[in-house]
């Protein structure tokens with residue numbers, strides 16, 4: 814049996830996640846990154862952090878902020894299964910538009926302070942894992958390195974090609990000259 818009964822006033826705490834755009838933490842909105850590679854040459858590449866898929870960089874990234882929200886409710890029903898109690902609380906909740914919300918025993922409190930404490934610890938825990946994830950993303954330079962290596966290889970290949978064409982043109986020019994000279998004579 815749970816701590817509350819139908820008609821009791823309780824508090825339920827949770828953290829809401831909101832989306833926000835903020836300046837890209839890698840390129841600071843400049844859209845490009847300067848990368849120094851093994852042979853000490855410096856190259857500029859489009860920022861990989863703030864580009865979505867094949868789109869060019871935007872200079873901004875989407876971030877998620879967590880806000881703790883505590884709301885008062887009245888218990889309108891309860892479900893007991895085994896040793897677990899789940900309360901049905903009044904009030905509309907979120908986009909679902911339903912006129913009630915289910916709240917497990919461990920998330921339902923008699924005071925606002927307790928509910929806030931619970932929601933806060935949930936938020937802190939969530940942010941910890943979120944920050945670890947974001948940090949891991951920041952540390953991942955593989956795609957940048959890949960860009961640089963790829964474009965340098967392509968550039969070298971194109972330069973070799975260009976040289977080959979120049980040589981071909983050089984030969985063709987002297988040949989043409991030779992022919993025209995030969996005709997004049």
Ligand SMILES: [Zn+2]
Nearest residue numbers: 837840860863
């Ligand atoms: Zn960026």
